Amino acid sequence: xxxxxxxxxxGCMWALPVLTxxxxxxxxxxxxxIAVAYNHTFPDFPYISYTGIKPxxxxxxxxxxxxxxxxxxxxAEMQYLFIKKLFNEYSPEKKWRNINxxxxxxxxxxxxxxxxxxxxQVDTMKPPHYAGAxxxxxxxxxxxxxxxxITWKIRHFDVIKQQSRRTEFFVTxxxxxxxxxxxxxxxxxxxxxKTMYNKGRDAGLGTKWDTLRPIFLVSTISEWLxxxxxxxxxxxxxxxxxxxxxxxxxxxxxxxxxxxxxAPAENGNGQHEGIELMTST
Numbered sequence: 001x002x003x004x005x006x007x008x009x010x011g012c013m014w015a016l017p018v019l020t021x022x023x024x025x026x027x028x029x030x031x032x033x034i035a036v037a038y039n040h041t042f043p044d045f046p047y048i049s050y051t052g053i054k055p056x057x058x059x060x061x062x063x064x065x066x067x068x069x070x071x072x073x074x075x076a077e078m079q080y081l082f083i084k085k086l087f088n089e090y091s092p093e094k095k096w097r098n099i100n101x102x103x104x105x106x107x108x109x110x111x112x113x114x115x116x117x118x119x120x121q122v123d124t125m126k127p128p129h130y131a132g133a134x135x136x137x138x139x140x141x142x143x144x145x146x147x148x149x150i151t152w153k154i155r156h157f158d159v160i161k162q163q164s165r166r167t168e169f170f171v172t173x174x175x176x177x178x179x180x181x182x183x184x185x186x187x188x189x190x191x192x193x194k195t196m197y198n199k200g201r202d203a204g205l206g207t208k209w210d211t212l213r214p215i216f217l218v219s220t221i222s223e224w225l226x227x228x229x230x231x232x233x234x235x236x237x238x239x240x241x242x243x244x245x246x247x248x249x250x251x252x253x254x255x256x257x258x259x260x261x262x263a264p265a266e267n268g269n270g271q272h273e274g275i276e277l278m279t280s281t
Contacts, residue, residue: 013078014241017234020071024231027064028224031057045220048227049122049129058121065118069111075234076107076143082240083150090157099146106143110136140230141187144180147236151176168239179233186226193219 028048034057035041041050052061083100087093116132151173154160160169197215200206208216 013244014238016071016078016241017075017237020068020075020234021231023064023071024068025228027061027068028227030064031061034060045217045224047122047220048223049117049133053121053123062118066115069114069118072114072234073108073111075237076104076111078241079107079147079237080104082243083154086154086157086159090159091153096150096153100150103143103146103150106139106146110139110143113137113139137187137190137226137230140233141180141183144176144183144230144233147233148173148176148180151236165239165243172236172239176233176236179229179236183226183229183233186222186229190219190222190226193222 028051032041032046032048032051035046035051035054036043038054038057040054040057052058052065080100080103083103084097087097087100091097113132113135116128117136120128120132122129151169155166155169155173160166193215197208197212197219200212200215201208206212
């Protein structure tokens with residue numbers, strides 16, 4: 001996914017978060033519109049998952065959300081590589097490198113969760129679908145707070161202290177904090193209200209059309225807002241991705257000397273033999 005993103009976007013890597021946000025949010029609204037048009041769901045705030053359980057919107061929901069999951073993973077990977085390069089050059093502290101790796105893991109798990117949501121329909125495969133939703137939202141919330149800490153750290157690096165970048169990353173820090181707080185509140189609001197609604201419905205206390213209508217609306221509206229909030233966080237990567245001059249993938253072949261158990265050969269510059277594949281310049 002990194003190779004594809006680098007090849008397609010080149011020096012415009014800042015467009016990746018914009019593309020991801022627009023793709024995921026528009027996918028949800030497109031499948032919602034189709035489901036409502038075919039009377040497959042009601043128009044007043046259904047759960048997002050219930051906008052993609054019948055043809056033709058079912059296939060559209062699956063493929064578009066699955067692609068969105070790949071986009072999410074690509075963003076997490078790009079952000080990881082950006083932070084890794086900064087830490088290698090400006091921070092000798094091992095703990096921050098470990099924090100960056102933890103952030104990558106959280107981002108990848110969140111993307112995997114979204115893939116589960118896309119592939120396992122809520123009406124036929126509830127356990128993996130709900131597990132995917134928890135992975136997507138819960139780990140995305142943790143990922144956001146990790147990035148808040150990392151942004152605070154890199155703002156003290158000389159390369160970020162330049163006047164224009166200092167302002168950009170200060171605004172980025174504020175936006176990340178506000179977004180993370182909103183996502184955390186919405187996540188717990190959605191989790192609690194969803195649980196309360198399900199328990200009330202199973203106990204025969206009412207339906208989403210009468211007694212349980214208020215708690216149902218709290219649950220569905222918070223889910224929509226949480227989805228927008230989680231994907232909106234990706235836009236805070238734009239200042240970092242704008243610093244990319246180019247992205248490359250390096251490939252090294254095993255030297256014949258290594259295959260024979262000898263020390264790796266070096267070229268005239270003191271570097272080991274190998275081939276570097278440039279993906280974009």
